[in-house]
Amino acid sequence: MKNLKMKAARAEKDWSQQELAARVGVSRQTINAIEKGDYNPTIKLCIAICKALDRTLDDLFWTEK
Amino acid sequence: MNDEMMGVLTGMLIGIVAGLLIHAWIQRGCRRQGIPVHDYDERQDQITLTAEHLAFRVMLWLCFIDIIVECISVPIQPAVMVFLTAMIGVAVSVGYRILHGSYFHLHGHPKRFMWFIGIIGLVNLVIFMDHFRTGDFFYKGQLSFIATANGIVLIPFVTVLITAWLSQKREDEEA
Numbered sequence: 328m329k330n331l332k333m334k335a336a337r338a339e340k341d342w343s344q345q346e347l348a349a350r351v352g353v354s355r356q357t358i359n360a361i362e363k364g365d366y367n368p369t370i371k372l373c374i375a376i377c378k379a380l381d382r383t384l385d386d387l388f389w390t391e392k
Numbered sequence: 393m394n395d396e397m398m399g400v401l402t403g404m405l406i407g408i409v410a411g412l413l414i415h416a417w418i419q420r421g422c423r424r425q426g427i428p429v430h431d432y433d434e435r436q437d438q439i440t441l442t443a444e445h446l447a448f449r450v451m452l453w454l455c456f457i458d459i460i461v462e463c464i465s466v467p468i469q470p471a472v473m474v475f476l477t478a479m480i481g482v483a484v485s486v487g488y489r490i491l492h493g494s495y496f497h498l499h500g501h502p503k504r505f506m507w508f509i510g511i512i513g514l515v516n517l518v519i520f521m522d523h524f525r526t527g528d529f530f531y532k533g534q535l536s537f538i539a540t541a542n543g544i545v546l547i548p549f550v551t552v553l554i555t556a557w558l559s560q561k562r563e564d565e566e567a
Contacts, residue, residue, distance in 0.1 A: 344566075353433035356493030359566060366435050 329364040333387045336380040337362075350379045396538050427499045436494035443494070447485035451477055467530075471537035472544070479544050483551035490555040506556050513549035516542040
Protein backbone atom coordinates (compact mmCIF):
# COMPACT_ATOMS: atom_id res chain seq x y z
CA MET A 328 0.00 0.00 0.00
CA LYS A 329 1.30 3.43 -0.98
CA ASN A 330 2.55 5.67 1.79
CA LEU A 331 1.10 9.00 0.72
CA LYS A 332 1.46 10.46 4.22
CA MET A 333 5.20 10.09 4.04
CA LYS A 334 5.25 11.58 0.55
CA ALA A 335 3.15 14.55 1.74
CA ALA A 336 5.39 15.09 4.78
CA ARG A 337 8.45 15.08 2.53
CA ALA A 338 6.77 17.52 0.13
CA GLU A 339 5.99 19.87 3.07
CA LYS A 340 9.70 20.05 3.78
CA ASP A 341 10.34 20.55 0.06
CA TRP A 342 12.79 17.66 0.03
CA SER A 343 13.48 15.36 -2.87
CA GLN A 344 13.60 11.61 -2.28
CA GLN A 345 17.38 11.83 -2.56
CA GLU A 346 17.55 14.49 0.17
CA LEU A 347 15.40 12.48 2.56
CA ALA A 348 17.43 9.36 1.75
CA ALA A 349 20.69 11.17 2.53
CA ARG A 350 19.35 12.46 5.86
CA VAL A 351 18.11 9.03 6.87
CA GLY A 352 21.13 7.10 5.54
CA VAL A 353 19.47 4.93 2.91
CA SER A 354 19.37 4.87 -0.89
CA ARG A 355 16.92 6.95 -2.90
CA GLN A 356 15.42 3.75 -4.28
CA THR A 357 14.56 2.61 -0.74
CA ILE A 358 12.65 5.84 -0.04
CA ASN A 359 10.89 5.43 -3.38
CA ALA A 360 10.02 1.80 -2.59
CA ILE A 361 8.58 2.79 0.81
CA GLU A 362 6.44 5.57 -0.71
CA LYS A 363 5.20 3.26 -3.47
CA GLY A 364 4.37 0.58 -0.93
CA ASP A 365 6.86 -1.89 -2.40
CA TYR A 366 8.91 -2.19 0.79
CA ASN A 367 8.05 -2.37 4.50
CA PRO A 368 10.83 -0.68 6.47
CA THR A 369 12.07 -1.96 9.81
CA ILE A 370 10.99 -0.08 12.93
CA LYS A 371 14.49 1.40 13.15
CA LEU A 372 14.16 2.93 9.69
CA CYS A 373 10.59 4.08 10.40
CA ILE A 374 11.83 5.95 13.47
CA ALA A 375 14.69 7.50 11.52
CA ILE A 376 12.26 8.72 8.82
CA CYS A 377 9.88 10.11 11.45
CA LYS A 378 12.70 12.00 13.16
CA ALA A 379 13.88 13.45 9.84
CA LEU A 380 10.36 14.57 8.92
CA ASP A 381 9.40 15.74 12.46
CA ARG A 382 6.45 13.37 12.60
CA THR A 383 5.33 10.49 14.81
CA LEU A 384 5.07 6.85 13.79
CA ASP A 385 1.27 7.13 13.85
CA ASP A 386 1.40 10.16 11.54
CA LEU A 387 3.38 8.37 8.84
CA PHE A 388 2.97 4.62 9.23
CA TRP A 389 -0.40 3.89 10.86
CA THR A 390 -3.02 2.71 8.42
CA GLU A 391 -6.71 3.45 8.94
CA LYS A 392 -9.06 0.59 8.08
CA MET B 393 50.20 -27.98 -19.44
CA ASN B 394 50.45 -26.40 -22.92
CA ASP B 395 51.25 -22.75 -23.70
CA GLU B 396 47.65 -21.77 -24.42
CA MET B 397 46.37 -23.12 -21.11
CA MET B 398 49.27 -21.35 -19.38
CA GLY B 399 48.15 -18.16 -21.10
CA VAL B 400 44.55 -18.62 -19.90
CA LEU B 401 45.66 -19.25 -16.31
CA THR B 402 48.02 -16.27 -16.40
CA GLY B 403 45.21 -14.06 -17.71
CA MET B 404 42.86 -15.24 -14.94
CA LEU B 405 45.56 -14.67 -12.31
CA ILE B 406 46.24 -11.14 -13.62
CA GLY B 407 42.50 -10.43 -13.52
CA ILE B 408 42.19 -11.66 -9.92
CA VAL B 409 45.26 -9.73 -8.75
CA ALA B 410 44.05 -6.57 -10.54
CA GLY B 411 40.65 -6.96 -8.90
CA LEU B 412 42.23 -7.32 -5.44
CA LEU B 413 44.47 -4.28 -6.00
CA ILE B 414 41.53 -2.15 -7.15
CA HIS B 415 39.51 -3.30 -4.13
CA ALA B 416 42.40 -2.39 -1.79
CA TRP B 417 42.74 1.02 -3.46
CA ILE B 418 39.01 1.71 -3.05
CA GLN B 419 39.15 0.60 0.61
CA ARG B 420 42.06 2.98 1.21
CA GLY B 421 40.17 5.85 -0.42
CA CYS B 422 37.06 5.15 1.69
CA ARG B 423 39.09 4.98 4.91
CA ARG B 424 40.69 8.34 4.10
CA GLN B 425 37.27 9.92 3.57
CA GLY B 426 35.88 8.23 6.70
CA ILE B 427 33.09 6.41 4.84
CA PRO B 428 32.30 2.68 5.04
CA VAL B 429 33.62 0.59 2.14
CA HIS B 430 30.39 -1.31 1.53
CA ASP B 431 27.51 0.74 2.86
CA TYR B 432 24.24 -0.93 1.93
CA ASP B 433 20.89 -0.13 3.53
CA GLU B 434 18.49 -2.77 4.92
CA ARG B 435 16.43 -3.07 1.72
CA GLN B 436 19.58 -3.50 -0.38
CA ASP B 437 20.79 -6.29 1.96
CA GLN B 438 17.44 -8.09 1.52
CA ILE B 439 17.58 -7.74 -2.26
CA THR B 440 21.14 -9.12 -2.26
CA LEU B 441 20.02 -12.22 -0.33
CA THR B 442 17.14 -12.72 -2.78
CA ALA B 443 19.46 -12.28 -5.77
CA GLU B 444 21.94 -14.80 -4.42
CA HIS B 445 19.15 -17.30 -3.74
CA LEU B 446 17.84 -16.80 -7.27
CA ALA B 447 21.31 -17.21 -8.80
CA PHE B 448 21.86 -20.38 -6.75
CA ARG B 449 18.60 -21.89 -8.05
CA VAL B 450 19.45 -20.99 -11.67
CA MET B 451 22.92 -22.51 -11.29
CA LEU B 452 21.45 -25.73 -9.81
CA TRP B 453 19.18 -26.16 -12.84
CA LEU B 454 22.10 -25.42 -15.16
CA CYS B 455 24.13 -28.13 -13.39
CA PHE B 456 21.45 -30.66 -14.41
CA ILE B 457 21.79 -29.46 -18.00
CA ASP B 458 25.59 -29.76 -17.72
CA ILE B 459 25.22 -33.39 -16.61
CA ILE B 460 22.85 -34.14 -19.51
CA VAL B 461 25.26 -32.51 -21.99
CA GLU B 462 28.07 -34.68 -20.60
CA CYS B 463 25.94 -37.86 -20.71
CA ILE B 464 24.82 -37.43 -24.32
CA SER B 465 28.43 -36.67 -25.35
CA VAL B 466 27.87 -33.24 -26.90
CA PRO B 467 31.35 -32.18 -28.09
CA ILE B 468 31.92 -29.42 -25.52
CA GLN B 469 34.79 -29.39 -23.04
CA PRO B 470 33.43 -29.71 -19.47
CA ALA B 471 35.24 -26.50 -18.45
CA VAL B 472 33.08 -24.61 -20.97
CA MET B 473 29.86 -25.80 -19.31
CA VAL B 474 31.15 -25.15 -15.78
CA PHE B 475 32.29 -21.64 -16.68
CA LEU B 476 29.05 -20.92 -18.54
CA THR B 477 27.02 -22.02 -15.49
CA ALA B 478 29.07 -19.81 -13.20
CA MET B 479 28.87 -16.75 -15.48
CA ILE B 480 25.09 -17.11 -15.96
CA GLY B 481 24.75 -17.32 -12.16
CA VAL B 482 26.81 -14.16 -11.74
CA ALA B 483 24.77 -12.40 -14.45
CA VAL B 484 21.46 -13.34 -12.78
CA SER B 485 22.62 -12.15 -9.35
CA VAL B 486 24.18 -8.90 -10.53
CA GLY B 487 21.40 -8.09 -13.01
CA TYR B 488 18.69 -8.62 -10.39
CA ARG B 489 20.54 -6.47 -7.86
CA ILE B 490 21.11 -3.64 -10.34
CA LEU B 491 17.47 -3.64 -11.48
CA HIS B 492 16.30 -3.47 -7.85
CA GLY B 493 18.77 -0.75 -6.89
CA SER B 494 20.91 -2.78 -4.54
CA TYR B 495 24.14 -3.33 -6.43
CA PHE B 496 25.72 0.08 -5.91
CA HIS B 497 26.15 0.95 -2.28
CA LEU B 498 25.31 4.36 -0.80
CA HIS B 499 28.68 5.89 -1.63
CA GLY B 500 29.18 4.11 -4.94
CA HIS B 501 29.89 5.70 -8.31
CA PRO B 502 27.76 3.83 -10.86
CA LYS B 503 28.94 5.76 -13.92
CA ARG B 504 32.64 5.22 -13.14
CA PHE B 505 31.94 1.55 -12.58
CA MET B 506 30.09 1.33 -15.93
CA TRP B 507 33.05 2.81 -17.78
CA PHE B 508 35.37 0.34 -16.07
CA ILE B 509 33.09 -2.60 -16.97
CA GLY B 510 32.79 -1.33 -20.53
CA ILE B 511 36.57 -1.20 -21.00
CA ILE B 512 37.18 -4.66 -19.50
CA GLY B 513 34.30 -6.04 -21.59
CA LEU B 514 35.77 -4.52 -24.73
CA VAL B 515 39.16 -6.15 -24.04
CA ASN B 516 37.47 -9.53 -23.66
CA LEU B 517 35.42 -8.96 -26.82
CA VAL B 518 38.56 -8.20 -28.84
CA ILE B 519 40.25 -11.38 -27.59
CA PHE B 520 37.10 -13.42 -28.34
CA MET B 521 36.78 -11.95 -31.85
CA ASP B 522 40.39 -12.91 -32.51
CA HIS B 523 39.37 -16.57 -32.10
CA PHE B 524 36.77 -16.01 -34.85
CA ARG B 525 39.51 -14.68 -37.06
CA THR B 526 41.80 -17.67 -36.44
CA GLY B 527 38.87 -20.15 -36.43
CA ASP B 528 40.32 -22.20 -33.55
CA PHE B 529 37.11 -22.98 -31.64
CA PHE B 530 37.59 -26.72 -31.49
CA TYR B 531 40.29 -28.76 -29.75
CA LYS B 532 40.36 -32.54 -30.33
CA GLY B 533 36.81 -32.35 -31.67
CA GLN B 534 35.39 -30.49 -28.65
CA LEU B 535 34.34 -26.84 -28.29
CA SER B 536 37.40 -25.40 -26.57
CA PHE B 537 37.39 -23.54 -23.23
CA ILE B 538 40.35 -21.41 -24.29
CA ALA B 539 38.51 -20.17 -27.38
CA THR B 540 35.18 -19.51 -25.65
CA ALA B 541 36.19 -18.27 -22.17
CA ASN B 542 36.46 -14.61 -23.19
CA GLY B 543 33.11 -14.82 -24.94
CA ILE B 544 31.39 -16.51 -21.99
CA VAL B 545 32.77 -13.91 -19.56
CA LEU B 546 30.99 -11.26 -21.66
CA ILE B 547 27.61 -12.57 -20.41
CA PRO B 548 27.79 -10.86 -17.00
CA PHE B 549 29.48 -7.79 -18.50
CA VAL B 550 26.71 -7.28 -21.06
CA THR B 551 24.08 -7.97 -18.38
CA VAL B 552 25.61 -5.32 -16.13
CA LEU B 553 25.68 -2.72 -18.91
CA ILE B 554 22.09 -3.38 -20.06
CA THR B 555 20.57 -3.52 -16.57
CA ALA B 556 22.53 -0.44 -15.46
CA TRP B 557 21.28 1.46 -18.52
CA LEU B 558 17.68 0.42 -17.79
CA SER B 559 18.09 1.32 -14.13
CA GLN B 560 19.57 4.73 -14.97
CA LYS B 561 16.72 5.39 -17.44
CA ARG B 562 14.22 4.65 -14.66
CA GLU B 563 16.18 6.89 -12.25
CA ASP B 564 16.03 9.77 -14.74
CA GLU B 565 12.27 9.30 -15.17
CA GLU B 566 11.67 9.18 -11.42
CA ALA B 567 13.88 12.20 -10.69
